[in-house]
Amino acid sequence: xxxxxxxxxxCAAGLAVYCLPxxxxxxxxxxxxxxxxxxxxxxxxxxxxxxxxxREAASAREALSADNAAMxxxxxxxxxxxxxxxxxQTSGLSIEPRRVFPDDKNPGKAPQIVGYTAxxxxxxxxxxxxxxxxxxxxxxxxxxxxxxxxxxxxxxxEALLDTARRDAVRDALHKAQIMTDAAGIGLGRIVEMSDxxxxxxxxxxxxxxxxxxxxxxxxxxxxxxxxxxxVTFELGK
Numbered sequence: 001x002x003x004x005x006x007x008x009x010x011c012a013a014g015l016a017v018y019c020l021p022x023x024x025x026x027x028x029x030x031x032x033x034x035x036x037x038x039x040x041x042x043x044x045x046x047x048x049x050x051x052x053x054x055r056e057a058a059s060a061r062e063a064l065s066a067d068n069a070a071m072x073x074x075x076x077x078x079x080x081x082x083x084x085x086x087x088x089q090t091s092g093l094s095i096e097p098r099r100v101f102p103d104d105k106n107p108g109k110a111p112q113i114v115g116y117t118a119x120x121x122x123x124x125x126x127x128x129x130x131x132x133x134x135x136x137x138x139x140x141x142x143x144x145x146x147x148x149x150x151x152x153x154x155x156x157x158e159a160l161l162d163t164a165r166r167d168a169v170r171d172a173l174h175k176a177q178i179m180t181d182a183a184g185i186g187l188g189r190i191v192e193m194s195d196x197x198x199x200x201x202x203x204x205x206x207x208x209x210x211x212x213x214x215x216x217x218x219x220x221x222x223x224x225x226x227x228x229x230x231v232t233f234e235l236g237k
Contacts, residue, residue, distance in 0.1 A: 029188070030235040032179065035196060036172025038164040041224045042154060047132045049124040050091065050149035051139050056117050060095050063118035070143030071120045077138050078124055081131070092121035121147060127155070129220050136216040152220050164227040169193070172231040186236025196228035 053070045057063035078088060095118045102109040126132055132150065154160065180187040 031191065031232055032176055032187075032235055033192075033230060033232045034172050034175045034179070035228055035230050036168040036170070036175060037226065037228045038167025038169075038171060039224055039226050040160040040164040040167070041222045042157075042160055044129060044152035044154055044220050044223050045127070046153050046155050047126040047129050047218075047220070048149075048151040048153065049126060049132070049135070049139075050121065050147045050151075051124060051144045052092070052119055052121040052147035053143050054117060054119050054146045056098065056115055058115050060097075060116040060118070063116040064095055067118035067120045071122065073142045074122065074139050074144060077142055078135065081135055081138065082128075083124060083126065083135075087125035087127070089123045090121065091123040092119065094119045119146070132220075133216040133218045136218075150218070152223060154223055157223075157225060160225045161227060164225050165195075165229065168227045168229040169231065172229055176231065176233050180235065188234030188236045190231060191234055192230075192232040194230050196230050 051074065053067050053074065055063050055066040055070065057066060075088060079085070095116055097113045098115045098117055099111045100114050101111045124135070126135060129152070136148075176187055
């Protein structure tokens, strides 16, 4: 108890500057936060095809058997064309009853099952983009009659994302410098920097029903990788 009294007395006597935090010292300097964006584009080097076989029959077993037989031919054709096992994946399998519902003439009649529809979907990664059209032609000829989704992507986008991030940081620096120059104040050090979120890349997408096994024109275009960063600066005087 005797040792604590002198400290309290000193604080009360006018040395509170040593006992309480200084507001001037703890005040946060003014800051500026900006968001910069960067983009990098490249031609895709891989396509992901979504292909489906749909078969109808009087029974679920018949529909599934017909569906399996057609899809087995498609898978075999993909392998013969050089598609590796790791690039072939069943993405969906369903068996649904087909019902006839009552109409105005038979309002009290219960829905009736008149058959079954089996759908088998296959995802195919094509690492030779130039062969996409040929593979689609072949798949349709062997039984593909639904789906048709094409997603163009890049197998190794890391370098593209790095370029986009560098450009995003440069953009943020440029914006901050323009703003502070216009305001007549100095731009201080960076105190915080973060990626604004998951990089987004718009990709060409085609979802059409295949009407015939004619040559399929495929335009891969370019993939654009966009990155945003948020940078916080201290402001000078």
